[in-house]
Amino acid sequence: MPTILVTGGCGFIGSNFVRRCLEALPGSRVVNLDKLTYAGNPTNLGDLADHPRYRFVHGDICDGPLLARLFREEGIDTVVHFAAESHVDRSIEGPDAFVRTNILGTFALLEAARAAWPAPSSPVTRHPSRVGRFVHVSTDEVYGSLGETGYFTEETPYDPRSPYAASKASSDHLASAYFHTYGLPVLVTNCSNNYGPYQFPEKLIPLVIHNALTGAELPVYGDGANVRDWLYVGDHCDAVLRVLEAGRPGQTYNIGGNNERRNIEIVHAVCDLVDAQAAPLPGGQSRRSLIRFVKDRPGHDRRYAIDATKVRTELGWTPRVPFEEGLRRTVAWYLTHREWTEAVMDGSYREYYRKMYGDRG
Numbered sequence: 001m002p003t004i005l006v007t008g009g010c011g012f013i014g015s016n017f018v019r020r021c022l023e024a025l026p027g028s029r030v031v032n033l034d035k036l037t038y039a040g041n042p043t044n045l046g047d048l049a050d051h052p053r054y055r056f057v058h059g060d061i062c063d064g065p066l067l068a069r070l071f072r073e074e075g076i077d078t079v080v081h082f083a084a085e086s087h088v089d090r091s092i093e094g095p096d097a098f099v100r101t102n103i104l105g106t107f108a109l110l111e112a113a114r115a116a117w118p119a120p121s122s123p124v125t126r127h128p129s130r131v132g133r134f135v136h137v138s139t140d141e142v143y144g145s146l147g148e149t150g151y152f153t154e155e156t157p158y159d160p161r162s163p164y165a166a167s168k169a170s171s172d173h174l175a176s177a178y179f180h181t182y183g184l185p186v187l188v189t190n191c192s193n194n195y196g197p198y199q200f201p202e203k204l205i206p207l208v209i210h211n212a213l214t215g216a217e218l219p220v221y222g223d224g225a226n227v228r229d230w231l232y233v234g235d236h237c238d239a240v241l242r243v244l245e246a247g248r249p250g251q252t253y254n255i256g257g258n259n260e261r262r263n264i265e266i267v268h269a270v271c272d273l274v275d276a277q278a279a280p281l282p283g284g285q286s287r288r289s290l291i292r293f294v295k296d297r298p299g300h301d302r303r304y305a306i307d308a309t310k311v312r313t314e315l316g317w318t319p320r321v322p323f324e325e326g327l328r329r330t331v332a333w334y335l336t337h338r339e340w341t342e343a344v345m346d347g348s349y350r351e352y353y354r355k356m357y358g359d360r361g
Contacts, residue, residue, distance in 0.1 A: 001053075002028045005076045007061050007109065008083030010034040012199040013137070013233055015044035017080065020237040022053060029053045031074050034083065035060045039200045043340065043349050061105035067112035079113055079134045080240065081106065084171075087202055088141070088162045092298060095163035102167035103174070106136065110178045110186075120183035134186045135244050136175040140229070140254070141165040142190060145301035152190070153307045154252045161299040176250070185249035189240060192256040192306045195326065196233030197333040201341055205327070208267050209334045210341050212274040212287040222296035224264030227303040231257030232326035235319040242315040253315070256306025259323040267291060269324075273331040 004021060008014040009032030021030055034040045036058060048054045055074075059066045061083050070076060083105060085091065085098045113134050143152045144159030158173075160166040178184040195205045211218050239255045247253060261269075271287035281287065311317050321329075334341060343349040 002077055003031060003075050004028055004078040004080060005031050005033060005070065005074070007033050007079070007081045008040065009056075010036060010040040010042050010044055011082060012039070012044075012196075012203075013194055013236060014082040015041075015198050016196065016233045017082065017237045017240060018045060018048070018054070020234070020241065021080075022048070022051065024241055028078075029055070029074075031055050031057060031070065031076065033057045033059050033061065033070065037085075039086070039202075041198070041200070041344060041349050043343065044198045062100060062108050064108050064112065067108060068115065071112050071116035076113075076116065077132055078244070079109060080244065081109055081134070081136050084168065086139075086164065088164045089202075089297060091162055091164035091167070095167075098163050098167040102164075103170045106171035106174055110134070110174060110184065114178065114182055114184055117184070132185050133244055133247075133249065134175070134178075134184060135240060135247075136171065136186060136188045137240060138168050138172050138188060138190045139165070140190050140192050140256070140304050140306055141301065142169040142172060143304075146303040146305055148303065151305045151307035152254060152256075154190075154254055154310055161301055172252075176252075179250040187243050187247045187249055188252040189243055190252065190254050190306075191236055191239075192229035192231045192304060194231050194233045194236050196330050197337075198340075199233070201344060204263065204266060205270060205330060206334060206341070208270045209274060209331055210345070212271055212290065213278055213335070213338070215281055215290065217292045218267055218271070218287070218290045219292055219294045220264060220267055221294060221300060224262060224267070224293065225302075226263050226300060227260050227305070228263070228266075229256045229305045230259040230261060230266075230323055230326075231255065231319060232321040232323075232329075235321055235326075238320075239311060239315075239317045242311070242317045246315050248314075253311040254306045254308055255311055255317075256308040257319045257323065258306075258308065259319075260303075260305050261323070264291075266327075269327055270331060273328060274335075277331060277335055 009018045091098045160169045179186040
């Protein structure tokens with residue numbers, strides 16, 4: 001039975017992927033390694049605690065001896081690497097954690113896989129599509145900023161503008177180097193902005209939903225005209241599965257939703273959906289009245305847009321969820337899971353880990 005190590009599986013995209021993986025690959029096991037930093041929420045997968053093909057391990061991807069033991073004892077033959085510090089604002093305030101986790105952590109994982117898996121010249125029988133693959137999940141922010149036209153392709157030169165983007169660019173280069181130098185079967189994906197259930201409410205869409213519900217101000221950087229390409233998290237998970245199953249080692253695949261929107265458009269759309277689905281604010285005013293434009297953050301890239309032609313033509317993947325439908329689903333999920341958001345905001349979700357897992361890891 002193939003065993004897939006998913007790093008950062010208690011995070012936003014990772015937890016969605018773990019669920020999708022267990023559903024789509026019934027012949028596989030999933031080992032979820034997560035350090036449970038502030039954005040790692042064990043309640044995201046709390047219902048899987050007793051699943052026969054799932055194991056949670058509390059640990060740090062920088063811990064070499066732990067990784068070696070996991071690869072050996074669990075028979076890890078596939079890695080899908082989501083674990084990362086990922087918030088640009090936090091990287092500006094404290095870049096050291098981003099360097100440690102995103103660069104050194106990726107290095108430790110690559111080394112563990114290289115030590116555990118046979119060298120390319122060694123005779124080994126592997127599953128024809130999945131076993132012996134290392135999928136490194138990254139971001140379109142490594143490419144820098146676009147003008148009003150054009151798209152990021154897999155050949156776009158890297159031009160990171162924030163400590164977060166620079167740390168991910170470094171880890172991408174490490175992953176690629178391990179393919180070219182050691183023959184490690186690495187594949188890299190660079191995705192556009194994800195949204196959907198379980199996203200930590202420091203990111204734009206869940207933050208706006210939470211503040212709109214509570215009547216708090218809705219801060220918008222600069223003039224709100226920064227453009228992002230939005231990708232529903234379920235579509236992203238399906239794309240990563242396709243790369244895992246059929247992608248060519250050594251290749252990079254850009255994954256985008258083909259849904260460019262200005263930030264202010266996103267905020268307006270969320271306000272309107274919350275107005276339509278939730279109790280009105282005192283006085284009956286629109287949630288749009290809560291919008292406040294604030295000073296722009298340093299190095300704020302103006303526009304991102306992904307050209308996903310390669311993953312579409314080579315692997316047959318296209319996003320299935322239109323943006324309006326995905327946003328409607330997302331707002332509805334947060335409206336029906338307000339206890340999840342409140343537990344995250346007040347920190348009580350961390351008590352769940354102590355009750356469920358204690359010190360077992």
